[in-house]
Amino acid sequence: MKETVFLVLSRLRRPIIVVITSLAISVFGLANIQGIDADGNPGTLGYFYAFYIMSYTATTIGFGEIPFEFSNAQRAWITLSIYISVICWAYGLGVVLQMIRDPVFRQALVRGQFAARVRRLTEPFILIIGYGRSGTVLAHMLDRIGYRSIIIEIDADRATQIRTQEFQNYPLSLNADGRWPDVLVDAGVTHSQCQAMVVIAGDDDTTQSVAISGNALSPNLRIIARARSEIAEANLEPFAKIEIINPFETFALNLGKDFNSPDKLRLEEWLTGFPGETRPDILRIPSGHWVICGFGRFGRYIAKALTRGGATWTAIDPDPPEFSKEKNLIKKMYSQDTIMEAGIENAVGIIACTDSDSVNLAAIRRARILNPDLFVAMRQVLASNDSLVEATHPNLRFNQADVMSHEVRQLITSPLLNRFLAAIRNDSGDLSARTASLLENAVGDRVPFLWVFSAMGAYPGLREAFAWNPESPFKIDDLLVHPNDPVQYLSAAPLMLVRESHEILLPEGHTKLLSGDRILFAGNKAARDLQRLHLLSPSPLPLIRTGVEPPRSWVFRKWFESRNAK
Amino acid sequence: MNIEKVIFGFFVILACTLNFGFFVGDPESLIAHNATELFAALVINLVALILKLGDHTQIGAIHLATSLVATLLLACSAMTWGWQVYIAGQLLDAATMATIVSFSGGALTANLISVILLIGETLRQTR
Numbered sequence: 001m002k003e004t005v006f007l008v009l010s011r012l013r014r015p016i017i018v019v020i021t022s023l024a025i026s027v028f029g030l031a032n033i034q035g036i037d038a039d040g041n042p043g044t045l046g047y048f049y050a051f052y053i054m055s056y057t058a059t060t061i062g063f064g065e066i067p068f069e070f071s072n073a074q075r076a077w078i079t080l081s082i083y084i085s086v087i088c089w090a091y092g093l094g095v096v097l098q099m100i101r102d103p104v105f106r107q108a109l110v111r112g113q114f115a116a117r118v119r120r121l122t123e124p125f126i127l128i129i130g131y132g133r134s135g136t137v138l139a140h141m142l143d144r145i146g147y148r149s150i151i152i153e154i155d156a157d158r159a160t161q162i163r164t165q166e167f168q169n170y171p172l173s174l175n176a177d178g179r180w181p182d183v184l185v186d187a188g189v190t191h192s193q194c195q196a197m198v199v200i201a202g203d204d205d206t207t208q209s210v211a212i213s214g215n216a217l218s219p220n221l222r223i224i225a226r227a228r229s230e231i232a233e234a235n236l237e238p239f240a241k242i243e244i245i246n247p248f249e250t251f252a253l254n255l256g257k258d259f260n261s262p263d264k265l266r267l268e269e270w271l272t273g274f275p276g277e278t279r280p281d282i283l284r285i286p287s288g289h290w291v292i293c294g295f296g297r298f299g300r301y302i303a304k305a306l307t308r309g310g311a312t313w314t315a316i317d318p319d320p321p322e323f324s325k326e327k328n329l330i331k332k333m334y335s336q337d338t339i340m341e342a343g344i345e346n347a348v349g350i351i352a353c354t355d356s357d358s359v360n361l362a363a364i365r366r367a368r369i370l371n372p373d374l375f376v377a378m379r380q381v382l383a384s385n386d387s388l389v390e391a392t393h394p395n396l397r398f399n400q401a402d403v404m405s406h407e408v409r410q411l412i413t414s415p416l417l418n419r420f421l422a423a424i425r426n427d428s429g430d431l432s433a434r435t436a437s438l439l440e441n442a443v444g445d446r447v448p449f450l451w452v453f454s455a456m457g458a459y460p461g462l463r464e465a466f467a468w469n470p471e472s473p474f475k476i477d478d479l480l481v482h483p484n485d486p487v488q489y490l491s492a493a494p495l496m497l498v499r500e501s502h503e504i505l506l507p508e509g510h511t512k513l514l515s516g517d518r519i520l521f522a523g524n525k526a527a528r529d530l531q532r533l534h535l536l537s538p539s540p541l542p543l544i545r546t547g548v549e550p551p552r553s554w555v556f557r558k559w560f561e562s563r564n565a566k
Numbered sequence: 567m568n569i570e571k572v573i574f575g576f577f578v579i580l581a582c583t584l585n586f587g588f589f590v591g592d593p594e595s596l597i598a599h600n601a602t603e604l605f606a607a608l609v610i611n612l613v614a615l616i617l618k619l620g621d622h623t624q625i626g627a628i629h630l631a632t633s634l635v636a637t638l639l640l641a642c643s644a645m646t647w648g649w650q651v652y653i654a655g656q657l658l659d660a661a662t663m664a665t666i667v668s669f670s671g672g673a674l675t676a677n678l679i680s681v682i683l684l685i686g687e688t689l690r691q692t693r
Contacts, residue, residue: 555616
């Protein structure tokens with residue numbers, strides 16, 4: 001705001017000086033010219049009256065000859081002053097109007113307001129650089145899990161789109177180039193409430209430079225960057241605070257996981273999906289021979305994953321980006337013959353991963369004619385082709401936006417979620433099956449909200465709860481009862497309890513809570529809000545245990561005691 | 567419904583409204599301020615004070631503090647009245663009435679805070 005005021009003043013310096021000078025001259029003249037006062041004695045008007053008269057005359061309000069009739073000399077001076085001052089005022093107003101219409105000035109104004117609003121934020125937020133398809137999905141996902149986002153987008157059309165979309169917490173957005181460090185600072189990269197910066201610019205070069213300048217401006221900030229090439233990944237590797245997501249690689253990794261442990265993958269997707277939506281289906285990707293159409297960056301990751309999963313593959317690409325010695329690569333167009341040559345008749349599936357939706361669709365259509373039972377996986381490039389891709393009914397669809405939002409949710413929600421997912425990945429027993437049945441009981445087939453309940457004894461409510469009844473201490477089960485209405489249960493399931501440095505996976509309900517414990521819960525949002533009542537004094541624990549709210553003051557306690565004694 | 571909350575709320579709000587009833591009107595007017603109303607306000611404030619005793623929560627402590635302030639100020643107000651009429655043996659004049667009413671105005675502020683606390687706590691519980 002301060003900058004805006006200075007900007008306006010610096011533009012208006014000349015007109016203001018002109019207006020002041022003209023006013024000063026006319027006031028000085030009028031104050032000193034001989035006139036007649038109310039009693040008919042000669043005298044001057046003085047500065048107070050002169051300033052008053054010139055103020056209403058110069059702005060063309062014109063009250064008449066107040067406080068008393070003017071002399072002719074005064075009238076002549078006023079006439080002259082009117083012409084001078086009207087010209088000066090007109091010039092001044094003209095400059096003001098010109099300034100308001102100036103796009104550069106307006107941009108500076110918008111920028112100043114944006115920066116001021118960011119500075120005033122007191123809630124945690126996440127900074128998103130780039131509002132393409134991935135940015136859109138991510139911003140909505142963050143909104144759903146209760147984060148405010150701040151968005152920087154270089155394209156003016158896309159930046160205005162943000163305001164027309166529906167959010168619970170409207171994101172603050174600015175149409176600017178995130179590569180400029182001052183834009184990042186205005187967007188809150190150094191703000192104490194900035195939780196993380198997610199960089200998903202259109203190309204890897206921009207992403208790299210934004211991520212690196214963000215790191216330079218705020219060395220302790222978590223930065224999550226999307227890198228699609230190995231070069232970009234290698235460039236960002238040395239920065240400890242920059243986490244890299246390569247959507248191609250992630251998707252291929254997940255594909256590989258699906259061969260070996262489909263349940264774990266499904267659980268992971270279930271926990272990191274878009275809250276409130278239905279859980280992902282199990283895929284059962286067949287093992288055998290695969291045809292890969294398109295052998296660019298994405299195709300290569302897929303091929304690697306297939307090899308690791310024990311499947312064979314043949315790739316087709318008329319123009320592979322680099323010289324490749326792969327013997328399974330056919331350098332021909334995606335014609336029927338080529339697809340035949342790749343062994344489609346004996347194949348279990350086809351993966352269309354060129355960077356053109358129409359080529360992918362055509363390849364799939366041809367392959368299906370030759371072998372109708374194929375498992376079809378396809379990459380979707382443009383968001384606008386949703387309905388086309390839908391009509392093809394692929395068994396598996398890859399789009400960067402979904403992969404990005406799953407990954408970012410994993411990283412952002414809580415470090416505890418990451419620990420839990422890591423434990424699931426490394427587990428060789430039935431942990432994922434048990435987690436799935438717990439989740440089913442708590443949220444059915446929906447994607448749950450995830451939150452961490454911190455049982456810090458410093459909260460007045462928890463202090464009371466820990467001390468309330470030493471014979472039957474505070475347990476996890478108590479957190480799963482509706483704190484205002486103890487006959488109801490909350491839709492939530494405890495996934496992990498972290499005590500000091502060790503973790504208890506899927507803790508039992510009768511686990512005793514200690515101060516400092518942190519519990520990762522999955523469930524619905526209302527359950528999380530209700531659990532917070534445990535932090536407040538008076539603690540809802542006595543009500544949960546006994547079904548009766550204990551009297552709080554001395555008089556009522558005596559009264560209840562006597563009533564219960566009867 | 568919790569009977570404790572009904573009784574508690576009744577007395578806290580009655581204490582505030584009676585206090586307001588006594589306070590409104592020209593401070594120097596001898597007919598705008600009723601002695602019985604001041605007496606009732608003082609008694610109800612005392613009852614509210616007793617009801618608030620023994621609540622160990624943090625909000626309960628502030629509740630108690632507001633009641634202590636309100637009761638103290640209303641007692642000052644009543645004692646000024648009594649001193650002027652029965653001890654000094656003079657007639658009640660406009661200046662004394664202004665003092666009495668201004669004391670009750672202070673008590674009203676404390677009672678308002680008490681009502682705000684009551685509302686705030688209720689909203690917090692049902693959110």
